[in-house]
Amino acid sequence: MTVVDLYFPYQSISMVPMTDSPIIYVIDDDQDARESACALVSQMALKVESFASAEEFLATYDGYRPACLLTDHRMLGMSGVELLEQLRADRVTLSVVVMTAFAETELTVRAIRSGAVTLLEKPFSEIALRDAINAALKEDGVRYSEEEQTKQIHLSIDSLTSSELEVLKLISNGQTNKAVAIALEVSIRTVESRRSSIFEKMSVDSVAELVQLIMIARPDLC
């Protein structure tokens, strides 16, 4: 299983389409409510796709990013918050805004804990919706680029040979070249050449930068 599969279990794609225009996914089992939400969102000049149930969304979503999911909570079958929990369990990280007619505390807490951007209480104003969507998209954008970066780092690390990896572990812990050479029972020269190879593959110029990257993606190596 490659790194990519970990993040996108729904479809076997090698690369996520990297476009900039976000899509807003709207889920509501009440047809009028759904249509009205879609009308409003599309009038805000955003691309929108709608679904009548959480199940439909799960079956169709292709992992497009950047994206924001705007879902009603109380629906027949799977509820909005249940959908959110399911997505997080499947490691789908797109931003989610939950709509509900009656925002009980328990529901709110549960939604936020599962990573919803916010809870929108119906009926909501246009401004409230816009704010929510903006926050969601921003969050989604940031998270997405982070994910991409982490992915890149993982690829880079995977490209290291096992001997380079050994060196990496030691120098990330602050060991000098000499100490590394002794530890691995090789010459300093070997250590130096491996080190520069590592720097090359990881696209860094210093140990500090290297450690930063490692901490993001593979903290277990330090």
Add this chain to the structure above:
Amino acid sequence: MPANILLLLLLLLLWLQSDVTVTPTLVQAAQTHTIMLNAAGSLSGLAQAIPAGSQIAEPWHNSSLTWVGYATAAAVVFVVILLRKMRTVTQHLDQLKKVVAEQSSNLEVSNEKYRWLIEGLHESYVLFTSTQDGLITHVSPSVKNVLGYEQSEIINMTWKSLMESGDSLDDTLKNALKRKTALVVEAPVRCKDGTARWLELTQFPLKNPSQADEQRECIAKDITQLKQVKENLTAARDDLERRVRERTNNLQEVNEQLNQEIEQHQATSRRLNQSELQYRSIVEDQTEMVIRFDTHGTLMFANRAYRERHSLTLESLHEFNVFSAVHPNDREAARQRVAAIQTSEPIRIPLMRTLDEKGNADWADWSGRALFDEDGVLLGYQGAGRIITDLVQAQQKLEESELQYRSIVEDQTEMILRFGTDGRVTFANTASAVANGMTPEESIGRQYLTRVFKDDRDNVRQIVASTTVEKPVQQFDVRCYRPDGTISRESWSCRALVDSSEELREYQAVGRDITELWETRRRLDEKEQQLTHLARISALGEMVAEISHEINQPLATIANFSSAARLVLVQPELVEDDLLKLRTWSEKTIQQTNKINAIIHRLRRFVRPGSEHERFCIKDAISEAVLVTEIRTRHSIQQIEVECPEDIPLIKADKIQIEQVIVNLIRNACDSMDDQPYGERRLSISVSATKQEISVCIADSGPGVPPELAAGIFNAFVTTKPDGMDIGLAISRSIIESHGGKIKTIADDGGRFVFSLPIHQHGAHD
């Protein structure tokens, strides 16, 4: 003219010769001669012609002699040739004669063979020769043997007359002949003496093409005996077969019978076994004691119950004396009773004390009979008994309580009054006098109505007046004055007393103070009203989440469409598309407001308090209830079925309250199905009616109410739900019962709640 005469002679010879068609060469020869003759003839003619008047030449004069010479020479040559030819002919003829002689000698040999064959034919073979039409032309001498006819007699008889089967066989034979095939048939024929015989005819076609009339040759073999033997054999075989079949059938029948008998025996023995087992189990297992004992009282048999009671085994029982089990006080009496039994009539000792081995006394009820053998000799006694200690004790208790009851009745505090038609009291018992604040004596003479609360007096007067001979007893509730001025509630029954001439003499009234009862009931009613209201409110509280959702959905839709419309309108330019959008959205917005209206309307009706009875159809109440609970049910249940016959009668009741009951039951049903998978949840509401009442049944596919809780589930504060108080069912029951109906739950395939409402309503508190 000698040449002409020669010619004529030759021609004659030729003509004669021409009849002998023996050899063509002769003819050829003749032809040749004819030519020569002609030639000679013509030459002679010529010779003749010339001499007559011809001056041809002298040579010709000589030539007439030469011509004769030539003609003669020719004739001589001709004759020589002819003689030679005739020699050939004679040779041919000789040859022919030889051949013919050979053939005829062969023929003679054949004939001879044939004759020997025929003459020497075996006695049983006859040879027939007949014409095509069946006329017999020749027959061998053996015909006498076979058919009894002489040869001469047979000849000129026809086949038809001989054969029994007449035409058909004859035709067959003729046809075979035509086809030139040999044929073998069997034909019945009649002998001279009239007996019938069978012949096997072998007909073969004669190859004799020169004879004009074709002959039939037949060899007939007498097969009568053969046939007879064959028939006998066949008959014997058939007979044998038949006998074998009969025998087999017989054997099968016997077999079946045996099988049946065996089955019957088996069935009987099975039944016998069963009866024995049953009997044994009855005797052994019953809790009644069954014993058999001899004239001395020694036990001969005891069933398990008796054995256990007296700790006997199957062996030790034979040393046990039944009277030893009887209480010493009753022993002698029992012995005497038993000894007094003369006949096999059953006797009964209904009450007798027995002792078990520990010395505990019990009351027992025994019945038994004497056993006699065929000669009337007493063998012993058989008895069946049971312990009735409990029964006796219960009876004692009953007697005690009866005594108690009687004393209560005797000491009762009912008020008794008697007053005449003028209203004056003629008798008052202690209780009624005390209620009036005076002594019984003081009560006499007073008007009975003085005690009655003034507003009720007219009513009472009316009721008393309507108490007549025809309607002697009336019952009524009335308010009365107490001595301390307070009002009491009393329940009175008034009876008209008639004298011997059926005339109304006076009235007797018996009454009870029911003030407390009345108070309690009134308080209860109040409390119930309060509770009902409370339940409605709390139910309402529970529904707030649902109402919020129900109203907020359309509100949100309105908000969204409006916001979207605003965004369209602030655009610098509007296009056709935008106008279309605006139109659609406005329409949808209006729809949403209608939705909200309906919801509010329903809610208002639901919260309205008070008790108003109206005539309505239960179907409407059900539809309303279903609508009100739509939110709850829409998310929980896949299917609600409502079944109601078209002609269901109307009922008179408080529609809101009845709706409330149905709402409560529907919500309960939804709750009970929470644990079921969505697809399996089913709710059905069905209505049925009898003459007196209509029944509404709400059935869900949940687990139902466990039977141990079913009785108590209508009590307030008894709940199967882990959270909250379920007042709903208690209120529902009070509503239904206040309408004179009943409500209950049945644990059936799923949960089931049924309530009934009377069609002709009698209020319980009116």
